[in-house]
Every structure is written in structure tokens, then in C-alpha cells.
Amino acid sequence: MPPYDARGEENRGKRHRAVLIGVERYEGARNDLPAVATNLRLMREALTAGHGGVLGPEDLVVIPASGGSAATVDPLRVREALTAARDEVTGLLVVYFAGHGIVRPDGSDLNLMFTDSRVTRDRQHPFVDTLSWRDDIMPELRYARADWVVVILDCCFAGNALGAFNPLGGQNFALLTAAEPGVEIPPGDPGTGTEFTAALHRLLTTGVGEPVTFTRIVTGIREAMAPLKAVDGHPWVPDERRHGDDVVLALAADADEDPPPDDWLTAIRKSVTRLSAAVSSRRPFPALARRMTRTTALVLAGVVALAGVGAWYLLGPPPGGCGLPLELRVLTDPDLRATVQKAADAYPERDGDRCRTVSINVYDAKATDAVAAFRSSSLWQEPPASCPASGDCLRPQRNVGAQPDIWIPAAGSAWQRATADGAGGGTASAESGTEEQAAEVGKSVVDLDRLGSIAYTPMVLGVPDTMSLPQSLQTDDPLDAIVSALKDAQEVVVLRPDPEGTEGALLATDALYSSSGSGRASTVEQGIAKALRPMPSTARELMCVLADGLHNDVEDQAAVLVPEQTLAQFNLSAGVPGRPDCATEALRHRVAHYPSDVPMLDLPFVRVTWAGADRDADVRKAAVEDFYQWLATDQDAQKRFTDDGFRGVEEGEPAPPEDDSVLRSEDNTTAVREQVPATGEGTGTSASLSDTLSRYRGALGAGRVLYLLDNSTSTADKRVWDGAGGARELVARSMTSLGAKDSFGVRMTAVAEGRPAVELVKFGPNSRAEAQKTVVGAKTAAHDARIGAGLRAALETLRRDPADAEQPQLLVLVTDGEDFEAVEKEEQKELVAEAGRAPLVRIVTVSLQSGACTPGRFGDRLAEASGGRCLDPGDDIAAELAAEVARTGTGDAE
Incomplete structure (x- = not known):
């Protein structure tokens, strides 16, 4: 064409x-x-x-x-x-x-x-x-x-x-x-x-x-x-x-200079319309506004009125001659954006001249950013004068967008957190992030009125249909029971999107932490990061990543915590309407299991009223309520949601799927349940979700890294102690990934039998530059490296303080391989068992001797048990070690 x-x-x-x-x-x-x-x-x-x-x-x-x-x-x-x-x-x-x-x-x-x-x-x-x-x-x-x-x-x-x-x-x-x-x-x-x-x-x-x-x-x-x-x-x-x-x-250089007649007519119509709109809305053109006197404004208004009448008489009613519609801004959850946009585009609000009277602007923001912004809504109008050096401060205009008239979060739990201290909140909370941010938290200048739900979708654990799981566990059981049954039968990894990003992911994470065998958020997060990183932001992005053909090993073992509607869409066969563009045959068909301790997403429609925003207040309120009524009751509006796999609204409750619903397609007949299972009481409360956020941020926050450095004389004999790529340089360089808030230390493992490892850098908060200088100046010792004793003592140190349980923990062992491989088989077995004990500490073994990371060897087994890594000369050790430390530290990984 x-x-x-x-x-x-x-x-x-x-x-x-x-x-x-x-x-x-x-x-x-x-x-x-x-x-x-x-x-x-x-x-x-x-x-x-x-x-x-x-x-x-x-x-x-x-x-x-x-x-x-x-x-x-x-x-x-x-x-x-x-x-x-x-x-x-x-x-x-x-x-x-x-x-x-x-x-x-x-x-x-x-x-x-x-x-x-x-x-x-x-x-x-x-x-x-x-x-x-x-x-x-x-x-x-x-x-x-x-x-x-x-x-x-x-x-x-x-x-x-x-x-x-x-x-x-x-x-x-x-x-x-x-x-x-x-x-x-x-x-x-x-x-x-x-x-x-x-x-x-x-x-x-x-x-x-x-x-x-x-x-x-x-x-x-x-x-x-x-x-x-x-x-x-x-x-x-x-x-x-x-x-x-x-x-x-x-256009080509020899195109006509003069536009055809209907072009200049269109130009006149556009100009008249814009002038009329500017005056009628009392929004003059910026260049004129600075110079306009009251007399000038009256003259301009008269000219515009005459020009409008003359143009109408000469040209007939202009096709673009409608006045400026009332704009409604709708903030929603990233998981809902596409569907809410479809519904907004279909909203038929027009006057008798078929001019649109309401324009609806839909945008999304991270769920936690939206809640934090509403709790401190005055910062929307008066941002903090300055931010901490980290740049981590609450700025709603930057993090969320313009002040909304309507908020459609994924679940009522978001609205509950935003109004926990009264309408609009107004106090520092886990949503607000760091203590530095808390000083910048503003007051509430909004009312958040929940009018009702516009659609529903349960959160489900999507299990590949190749996995063995009793059908009885599809409903009415907590997530812990479902996951335990899965893990007893086969290898499985439970994935969910970033809980900062969507409310559904946060609710899923709340239940996931409760079901974690170790009871530690960092264990859960390290397991997810090992399987898939970076973490996708939305349920759709998670499914797209699994479908891209680059993660087939993970895809085969992945049970995903996502909204039912997302799972139903990705179950559709190629060519079926509603199947996401990124879906491929690499993605397995999944069966939905409905955890009783993960609340349903009930898509509440919240009217946002701003203090002092009195202009057009009544008209705006009426428009907001009309849009809500249309979304919740109009058949065409509801179809926008049910076409995307949501359940509609029937007398304020989830409606059974219609015959043409995605949920009733042939691909989902055995995958989803027609009746919505009940959700357990007391789940997804404001307090529990705030605690989950704190635990999640702790798991991704300041880390604890303990290095075991093999300084036996054999490292010098094998020329792997000094120079680029040597043991000292590798440790010092990887410290670039550590930040001021991280705790770390370095122990030397070459000591006399029965003696503890020598602390080269004492474990705790340290100056990175000083620690690097100390490591670079370290000396070898005329002793064997006591690998077994060093590993046991290091694990005990990292597991010692329960207060640090949620922080990421990493043990790095750097060895020339000689004393490492000399550990007796029985002791190896004991150390591997110790490495797998909860609370889990990731172990990264760096062997400067080839072959140490071969499957079944000691280094590989330690990594497998702890969720860590084994690196040897077959890897880019410097880059990979820095990246592994970066997963735990908060500095700048190279």
C-alpha cells in the first residue's frame, strides 16, 4: 500500500x-x-x-x-x-x-x-x-x-x-x-x-x-x-x-507551494476553533497572555465571536469545531492499564452535536508509588525543596504523574493503605520508603471515596500442566500447601513480578513470605533472582519473558503468581483473539490454582477530590460518577473487561463468566474455575502488606558479605596470588559492588591447624577504599588453607544475628583449588548439608584452578545447596564475581 x-x-x-x-x-x-x-x-x-x-x-x-x-x-x-x-x-x-x-x-x-x-x-x-x-x-x-x-x-x-x-x-x-x-x-x-x-x-x-x-x-x-x-x-x-x-x-521539492482550497478552509476552521476555545475557557495563548489588558481581551473576544459566526456562515459547522472537553485523569495499576485504556476509549460521552464532552487520560504508576503519593498528597502541589544525596525522595509528579481525578488500583488493599490514617493517609509508612524520605512526607489534601468495583480477577498460581499436582489442591488451600505439594513432586520455582510495581504482586508476595520454608524474605528473593533477573515489573511482562524462548529451562519449572485474567490470555492458542502479541509456543499451558490466602483483585473505582480545587467541582464530580456508573453497569463497558479475561460485576459481586469470555474458551476449560473460590479471612491487611514491603526492601537493601581468602603459599607458587586476575586483585575489585551501608569482612584461611581464620578486614561496616588497600597489601602464610573450618565459622557469623535475617547474605571463597579439593569426601558431604541449612546463605566459590566447577564436584555442590555460584577459569571471573557481590551489596558493580 x-x-x-x-x-x-x-x-x-x-x-x-x-x-x-x-x-x-x-x-x-x-x-x-x-x-x-x-x-x-x-x-x-x-x-x-x-x-x-x-x-x-x-x-x-x-x-x-x-x-x-x-x-x-x-x-x-x-x-x-x-x-x-x-x-x-x-x-x-x-x-x-x-x-x-x-x-x-x-x-x-x-x-x-x-x-x-x-x-x-x-x-x-x-x-x-x-x-x-x-x-x-x-x-x-x-x-x-x-x-x-x-x-x-x-x-x-x-x-x-x-x-x-x-x-x-x-x-x-x-x-x-x-x-x-x-x-x-x-x-x-x-x-x-x-x-x-x-x-x-x-x-x-x-x-x-x-x-x-x-x-x-x-x-x-x-x-x-x-x-x-x-x-x-x-x-x-x-x-x-x-x-x-x-x-x-x-513532500517532493517540486510539490505545489499553494495548498488546495480545502486546506485553507481547514486552516481557518482550526484557527477559529482554537481562538474560540482559548477565550471561552479563559486560557489565552501564552504569548498574548503576558501582554493582554482587560480591553484587549474584550476586543479579542469580540473578534473571535465575529470570526466564529462569519466562518460558520461561510463554511458551515466546522468538523473540528467542538469546544474543549472536560479532562478526567485516571490513575491505574500497571496490570490494568491496557484494559482500562480500552474502556476509556469506548466511553461514549458526547453532546447533541456529537462533540466529546469528556476526555479521559489514563496513565499508570507503580502501586507503592501511588499509595505513598496519596498518603502525602500535598507533595503533589509542593514537592520537597531538596532530596537526599541518594535522590530517593517522594515526588508524586515525577513518580506518578499529574493529579488524578480517578484512581483504579488493582485491589482494595491499596485503597486501605492509602487511607490508613484517614482519607489520604498523611503519615510516613512503609510505602514512603526510607527514613530520609519520611522527613519529607507531606499532609493529606485529598478525599479518596471508594464508589465500588468495576471488575474482578482472582490471583492464581499458574502451574504448567505437565507438573503433577492433585486436583483437590486447585482451590481452598493456602499457598504454602500448594507449593509444598509441588516441590515434593518435582523441581519447581515460584515466580511473581516486582511487588513494588503492582498490587497483585504485593499480595502474592505477602503469602509467599508466609509460605517460605526458611521464613526469610531474602531466601525467597534470592531464589527468584537465581531463576530470573531482572525481575519483570508486571504480570504480562513476566509471562512475555517466559515466552521469549530464551528461558526455556526456567519456563519448564516455573509456577507463576499472576492474575487469573493474565493466565487465561496467555493460555490461548495461536490465532485466537485476545492472545497477547508476545505469547509463543515456548510457553506451556498452565492450570490455575487459587490460594486461599491471596485476596482477589476487586478493581475498586476511587473518586479523588482535591482540597481547594473548586473550579468546575460539581461538573467534574458528576462526570466522574457517570463514568463509574458506565464502567460498572453498561454492557459495552463490561465487555472491555471480560474480553480481556476479567470477571464482570453482578450486584456488587464477581459475575460468572459469559459464554464468550476468555475464561470459557476451549483453552481454559480445564485451566480455570467457573466459580470464584473464597479468600481466607485476615489476608492482605494494611499492616501485613506494609510489613511485607519492609521485608522485601530489606531483602534487597544493605547486604552482608564475608570473604574467605586462600593465602596459602601454594597460591604464590601457582602465580595466582599477585597481579591482574590474582586472588587479591579479584577480591579488591569485587568490593566495588559494596556500598557504605553494607557490612563486609575478609578472613585469611591459611592458619595453623586448630587456629581460627585471621581477620584481615574485620566484619562489619567498613571503608571500601581502606579495605581494598588492605587486601592488595595482604601476604601469604606458610600454612595450608583450612577450608572446612573457615566455611563453618563464616556461615555461623552470617547466621548469628536474627535481626539481620532479612538482609542478603553472601559468603565468597577464593582459593587456588589445592586445599579446596583436598577436603575429605565425608567432610564435603557435611559442609554441603550445612550450606543448605536455613537461613540460607549464598556461597560463591572462586577456584583459580580449572575443573573445580564441573557438575558433581565440591564447588558445584556447594553452589547447588546454597543457591550460589561456582566460578573457575572457564568463566570471566572478575566480571562474574563483581556481579554476584552486586546482588548482595549496594555499590556500583562494574
């Missing part, structure tokens, strides 16, 4: 837009980028040039709009512009960014940086005041109403966005990046712009004979950049992803 043309006859009446973002000024350690101002000028020219531009000047949103103090760019402003474009554009949407880009150490999660962006040492949230392509921008744009979305990224590491490019199934979406993944690019010349954007401008403005399409741009931009080099002499190769046919980005 021909490329999509925004100026084609069939698309002229649609709303097109380009959001051009350029960040020239940076605070802190980042250099300014003066070439960005030229970049914005070049892109404006390229997209609106009279002979070939596919957009008009009125279709551009430029951030910042001018230089000077206005050149400061705020990520909230950018996100608002993207959200508006997502909801309002029906034709072509172009998004362009020029500025600094940054990624995590493993190359994941490209973040676009703005004026006040900074980097912290918090491994969970290393970037502050940035926008993540993976978590913020792509999720926003994949739900755009536009016919075509084109994104152009001119920044370092732009190519790293390609890995998180995941448009919806039928969406037309193209992404052009300035370079390949992992490549940094030069800052450009202030007079001519960056090399990439300057080349792009030339391609868009000099096309002759035929339109310039996206595919032509890709070929042309690669040819233009081929002679150039990126930073460090890397080849400069722009990259791209495209989902859809093709799209015109510039």
Missing part, C-alpha cells in the same frame, strides 16, 4: 502534531549542548517548509519555546506534552529529542536527560528527573490514537532504545536513532547543529521527484553518516525499527 501521507486528501481533516524537544542547558556535571538550539530550528524548518513540509506551523509543539531562562526543560512538561499528543493526535505524530542520554551499567533502560537531571548511587532508581524510554515514553506512545507515530532520538546511547521498542499489534510506529546501541556521539557545532540532525534536515528539504519517506530517510542518513566517526572512533551508523508500511515525512 502507498506510504501514509498526512497531507493526502483522506488525512487533511485529521489532527497532526510534532513534539520537538531540545535540552541545551544542564545543571550539575553534564555539559551544555549549544548545538541543540540550532537542531530545533532545523527540525521546525524541515517539517513545515512551504514546498515540502508535511505539517503546518500550528502543528508544532517546541520545548523549550525560546532561549534564555525558558531554555530550562522539565521532564514533567515533556511528559504532559506527550500525553496530550497521545490523546489528541489522530493523524501523524512526530516526536523528536535532542539532548543527553544515559543508560544503566548493563546498557539497559535508556533515560533522556533534562536540565536538572542527575545520577545517584541508588541502584534501584539511579536517575532523577529523567524520562525512561522503556518505562515512561514507549508506554505512553504505544497507546497513541495517531495513525502513525515517528520518533527520532538524537542523543548518546539512542540505539539502546531499540531493545524496548514494543508497539501494539496493529500500530504504525517507526523509531530512528542517531546511532547503534552503546554508541556515544559528538555534541555538534552550535552554528550548524549536530551532524545527525543537520543531515536529517538536508534529506527532508532537498527531496526531488518523489516524497521523502521514512525508509528513504534510513538509507539516506546512513549514507550521510558513513564517512564520520562517533565517540572513540566508533563507526557512526544510525539505526531504526519500523512497525507498519511506510510514512511520508516530506
